[in-house]
Amino acid sequence: MNIKITHNWLLExxxxxxxxxxxxxxxxxxxxxxxxxTKIDNDFIYDVEVITNRIDYASVLGVAREAVxxxxxxxxxAKLKDxxxxxxxxxxxxRTEKVEIVDxxxxxxxxxxxxxxxxxxKSPQHIKERLENCGIRSLNNLIDITNYVMLEVGHPAHVFxxxxxxxxxxxxxxxxxxxxxxxxxxxxxxxxxxxIIFDDGTGRIIDLPGIMGLDNSVVTEKTxxxxxxxxxxxxxxxxxxxxxxxxxxxxxxxxEKNPDPEAAKMTFLKGIELYQKIAQxxxxxxxxxxxxxxxxxxxxxxxxxxFGKKIGIEIPKKRIxxxxxxxxxxxxxxxDSRIQVIVPSWRANDINIPEDLVEEIARVYGYQNIPSxxxxxxxxxQPKDMEDIFVFQNKIKLLLKHLGLNEVINYSMISxxxxxxxxxxxENHLRLSNSISEEIEYLRTSLLPSLxxxxxxxxxxxxxxxxxxxxKVYWLKKNDLPDEVYKIGIATNxxxxxxxxxxxxxxxxxxxxxxxxxxxGNPDIIEKDGVFMTEIDLQKLINNYHQVPxxxxxxxxxxxxxxxxxxxxxxxxxxxxxxxxxxxxxxxKIELVTLFNNKLTLRFYYSLSSRNITxxxxxxxxxxxx
Amino acid sequence: xxxxxxxxxxxxxxxxxxKEIEKLEIKYLGRNGVINDLLKKIKEIPQEQKKSYGxxxxxxxxxxxxxxxxxxxxxxxxxxxxxFDKTLPGKSYPKGSLHPITYTIEEIANIFQKIxxxxxxxxxxxxxxxxxxxxxxxxxxxxRDDFETFFINYPKDKKYGKIVLSPHTSSGQTREMKRVxxxxxRMINIAKCYRPNWDITHVPMFFQFEGLCVDHNINITxxxxxxxxxxxxxxxxxxxxxxxxxxxxxxxxxxEVDVSCKxxxxxxxxxxxxxxxxxxxxxxxxxxxxVHPNVLKAGGIDPNQYSxxxxxxxxxRCMMMKEEMKIDDIRILYNGDIRFLEQF
Numbered sequence: 001m002n003i004k005i006t007h008n009w010l011l012e013x014x015x016x017x018x019x020x021x022x023x024x025x026x027x028x029x030x031x032x033x034x035x036x037x038t039k040i041d042n043d044f045i046y047d048v049e050v051i052t053n054r055i056d057y058a059s060v061l062g063v064a065r066e067a068v069x070x071x072x073x074x075x076x077x078a079k080l081k082d083x084x085x086x087x088x089x090x091x092x093x094x095r096t097e098k099v100e101i102v103d104x105x106x107x108x109x110x111x112x113x114x115x116x117x118x119x120x121x122k123s124p125q126h127i128k129e130r131l132e133n134c135g136i137r138s139l140n141n142l143i144d145i146t147n148y149v150m151l152e153v154g155h156p157a158h159v160f161x162x163x164x165x166x167x168x169x170x171x172x173x174x175x176x177x178x179x180x181x182x183x184x185x186x187x188x189x190x191x192x193x194x195x196i197i198f199d200d201g202t203g204r205i206i207d208l209p210g211i212m213g214l215d216n217s218v219v220t221e222k223t224x225x226x227x228x229x230x231x232x233x234x235x236x237x238x239x240x241x242x243x244x245x246x247x248x249x250x251x252x253x254x255x256e257k258n259p260d261p262e263a264a265k266m267t268f269l270k271g272i273e274l275y276q277k278i279a280q281x282x283x284x285x286x287x288x289x290x291x292x293x294x295x296x297x298x299x300x301x302x303x304x305x306x307f308g309k310k311i312g313i314e315i316p317k318k319r320i321x322x323x324x325x326x327x328x329x330x331x332x333x334x335x336d337s338r339i340q341v342i343v344p345s346w347r348a349n350d351i352n353i354p355e356d357l358v359e360e361i362a363r364v365y366g367y368q369n370i371p372s373x374x375x376x377x378x379x380x381x382q383p384k385d386m387e388d389i390f391v392f393q394n395k396i397k398l399l400l401k402h403l404g405l406n407e408v409i410n411y412s413m414i415s416x417x418x419x420x421x422x423x424x425x426x427e428n429h430l431r432l433s434n435s436i437s438e439e440i441e442y443l444r445t446s447l448l449p450s451l452x453x454x455x456x457x458x459x460x461x462x463x464x465x466x467x468x469x470x471x472k473v474y475w476l477k478k479n480d481l482p483d484e485v486y487k488i489g490i491a492t493n494x495x496x497x498x499x500x501x502x503x504x505x506x507x508x509x510x511x512x513x514x515x516x517x518x519x520x521g522n523p524d525i526i527e528k529d530g531v532f533m534t535e536i537d538l539q540k541l542i543n544n545y546h547q548v549p550x551x552x553x554x555x556x557x558x559x560x561x562x563x564x565x566x567x568x569x570x571x572x573x574x575x576x577x578x579x580x581x582x583x584x585x586x587x588x589k590i591e592l593v594t595l596f597n598n599k600l601t602l603r604f605y606y607s608l609s610s611r612n613i614t615x616x617x618x619x620x621x622x623x624x625x626x
Numbered sequence: 627x628x629x630x631x632x633x634x635x636x637x638x639x640x641x642x643x644x645k646e647i648e649k650l651e652i653k654y655l656g657r658n659g660v661i662n663d664l665l666k667k668i669k670e671i672p673q674e675q676k677k678s679y680g681x682x683x684x685x686x687x688x689x690x691x692x693x694x695x696x697x698x699x700x701x702x703x704x705x706x707x708x709x710f711d712k713t714l715p716g717k718s719y720p721k722g723s724l725h726p727i728t729y730t731i732e733e734i735a736n737i738f739q740k741i742x743x744x745x746x747x748x749x750x751x752x753x754x755x756x757x758x759x760x761x762x763x764x765x766x767x768x769x770r771d772d773f774e775t776f777f778i779n780y781p782k783d784k785k786y787g788k789i790v791l792s793p794h795t796s797s798g799q800t801r802e803m804k805r806v807x808x809x810x811x812r813m814i815n816i817a818k819c820y821r822p823n824w825d826i827t828h829v830p831m832f833f834q835f836e837g838l839c840v841d842h843n844i845n846i847t848x849x850x851x852x853x854x855x856x857x858x859x860x861x862x863x864x865x866x867x868x869x870x871x872x873x874x875x876x877x878x879x880x881x882e883v884d885v886s887c888k889x890x891x892x893x894x895x896x897x898x899x900x901x902x903x904x905x906x907x908x909x910x911x912x913x914x915x916x917v918h919p920n921v922l923k924a925g926g927i928d929p930n931q932y933s934x935x936x937x938x939x940x941x942x943r944c945m946m947m948k949e950e951m952k953i954d955d956i957r958i959l960y961n962g963d964i965r966f967l968e969q970f
Contacts (some may be wrong), residue, residue: 432777
């Protein structure tokens with residue numbers, strides 16, 4: 001996710017002499033990627049990419065914290081300004097109202113709430129401008145404050161109309177299957193028992209916490225009293241509900257990444273301050289915090305030598321210490337060059353093992369300061385079967401390209417109708433349980449349905465088409481992963497002998513004898529609506545491959561060439577003639593001379609490697625072929 | 627004694643002057659021509675010289691035949707009144723095409739072969755275990771959601787979980803560790819991957835190439851060194867790389883690799899305007915990092931003895947960046963349109 005913040009806003013937390021472009025450059029190298037800086041009036045807008053495990057810097061405060069650690073490495077001054085406003089300093093007025101918070105299953109670990117008397121209005125210009133510069137629509141001061149503090153401190157917040165909640169009670173429970181809600185943007189959703197909701201104690205659902213407020217409890221123009229509310233959530237539950245319902249608010253994107261519960265408290269206090277400042281807010285209830293002591297200290301022990309070992313260069317201990325401290329870590333020095341590191345609350349989720357600390361040091365020290373060195377070259381044995389697959393694919397691809405064919409790469413998944421049209425059985429195919437389209441629902445067991453479709457899809461674009469594809473097909477197996485088998489698929493819209501010639505060329509290239517069977521030869525050629533197709537098993541070709549054909553010593557004796565014409569019929573096919581002719585020990589090869597209607601003229605080459613033969617001998621041999 | 631030289635000289639003279647090649651052919655190669663005369667005279671040659679005589683006649687005959695052919699072509703050319711246009715195209719030979727990604731994959735494999743990386747092949751249809759658990763991605767990790775990974779409708783295995791279409795080539799990491807058993811490992815795995823997105827910037831099937839190196843004392847300098855080597859060989863010596871912090875479950879630390887933009891030379895500005903191709907002079911290229919100790923453990927390798935790095939690149943992106951191919955709709959790569967395919 002990305003967030004936008006502005007430079008002046010950042011300066012409210014950060015004391016620095018770095019320019020916006022320096023901040024962009026240095027932070028992008030060592031911390032949050034600032035994808036762009038845009039100048040606007042007297043301010044600059046930063047577009048910050050927030051990586052999934054660093055939700056702690058999805059705020060002005062978070063970016064300031066990173067800047068404090070990173071900018072000094074580039075000799076820039078950077079200090080965090082006093083965070084005094086995060087302590088409750090409010091007056092003790094009349095606390096006549098209350099909120100009853102009931103969460104029997106502890107679905108939301110921390111709940112913070114306060115009731116305030118407020119005046120609704122437009123936000124002051126500077127708040128409105130900031131929000132809009134950061135890509136958030138300004139609505140009214142009551143709503144704007146929740147967005148403003150979320151962006152400033154990092155935790156999503158919510159505001160209810162206290163009088164529309166009616167009961168003053170917030171009962172946190174799982175939804176029942178089929179319960180309906182209307183969100184504040186007036187869209188209806190159907191819930192199931194995985195969703196967590198707030199109920200006002202009467203069975204009426206008043207919030208979809210952590211994701212979006214509901215129409216029936218949200219502030220309106222008439223709102224006089226509010227509940228300013230923050231809860232921490234189960235990140236998995238937030239993600240599940242928000243993805244299923246398709247409600248992808250900024251709040252949901254943050255809450256599903258488990259933001260710091262301490263940030264919840266800081267956001268809460270900042271919010272109260274703002275309601276007092278810009279909505280004439282008066283606190284009229286106690287301040288509720290169900291888990292004031294949620295903060296847990298996380299400790300890690302690491303030896304200094306690990307840094308050098310993993311990074312590849314020695315970084316002085318003093319440097320390491322100062323980087324850790326600037327990032328907010330605490331350090332206890334132990335014996336034998338080891339330290340105990342105290343992880344700050346906002347990093348409690350992403351810092352788990354010593355390697356995580358190595359990353360902190362390496363990035364802030366600067367990857368640009370680490371040299372590039374190739375590791376020592378060693379010999380690794382490549383499994384022959386894996387090597388062959390790649391070598392032969394390439395050999396055959398180049399051959400087919402030079403013969404004029406076009407390689408295509410199709411999806412491994414095809415549709416039900418493609419399988420059925422190809423005469424294949426659905427039950428032999430693995431099916432995707434969460435396909436996104438009927439077109440890609442089944443794993444193919446043959447390349448031909450895809451190639452057939454290629455020719456159909458291209459009709460009208462080109463007269464002559466010859467496609468091939470080399471890819472895996474997936475053969476169902478019992479209680480195991482499917483067999484992944486490489487196939488060569490070829491399809492043409494020309495004719496039978498064009499395709500047969502291509503197949504023969506592959507066999508010749510690999511020096512494999514082409515089997516001239518009575519059925520027409522191996523492999524089979526299928527014809528469908530003028531498309532001729534075949535599929536060859538790559539491994540079988542590899543198994544029968546010869547680098548060069550079998551060497552025959554040069555024959556010094558005369559070769560007798562004889563032509564003969566046959567009338568083709570089911571009983572006299574080329575394959576039969578060939579089979580008969582090769583019974584002769586004198587026959588060296590046969591060539592096809594002409595084919596006119598069903599008159600086939602063949603040329604027979606007779607000779608012996610031991611002596612000269614006579615024409616009569618050859619004629620006698622040929623006479624046996626009829 | 628017969629003077630072969632004299633005969634040859636006479637022939638050279640004749641051929642220079644002749645306008646009618648047929649007459650010359652009859653004179654020398656005809657039934658009663660010079661060569662046949664010479665052959666007839668073999669009877670008169672002493673036995674011991676017969677062999678060398680025969681050879682000489684044959685040599686002469688071959689040479690005369692060849693020269694006559696040359697002359698014949700020359701005369702034919704001259705005779706023709708038709709204009710000979712050398713600018714016409716040559717004879718047409720078939721030219722097919724390979725899918726552009728095929729060339730890219732070959733080049734990548736060759737670049738890594740030179741530094742001792744072997745290319746491997748592992749299942750595309752994979753157990754959840756190898757696609758996730760072994761890569762330090764626990765059951766509830768978002769990448770394992772229905773909307774991030776394709777699942778196969780098939781009974782669950784007790785040990786390995788469901789069957790998925792591998793969403794990344796990283797699934798091959800622990801398979802390679804288990805195959806090799808004891809490092810060193812230098813692996814390059816280029817294969818199809820699958821994710822449930824299908825729009826102008828996503829295809830449900832795409833390629834990835836994965837590099838994995840595990841050995842004693844492997845550190846960040848080696849990762850940088852290898853990526854730098856690849857980028858300079860693939861994109862050009864003038865290109866630079868940079869690493870930025872990032873996050874992946876199966877590496878720690880993790881980085882994003884950027885390569886400097888060719889169009890603006892890494893400056894981010896072109897004629898004082900923002901470069902339209904890159905983000906401030908850099909283009910995102912790949913995800914990478916040092917292999918997480920948990921991944922080594924899953925592969926049966928002791929993380930206290932060995933360390934490693936891994937990266938995953940998209941060859942489609944590499945190809946488009948290298949060739950400056952502007953593809954508005956990525957789906958054209960795999961929809962079999964002949965107008966696209968035949969260009970390569």
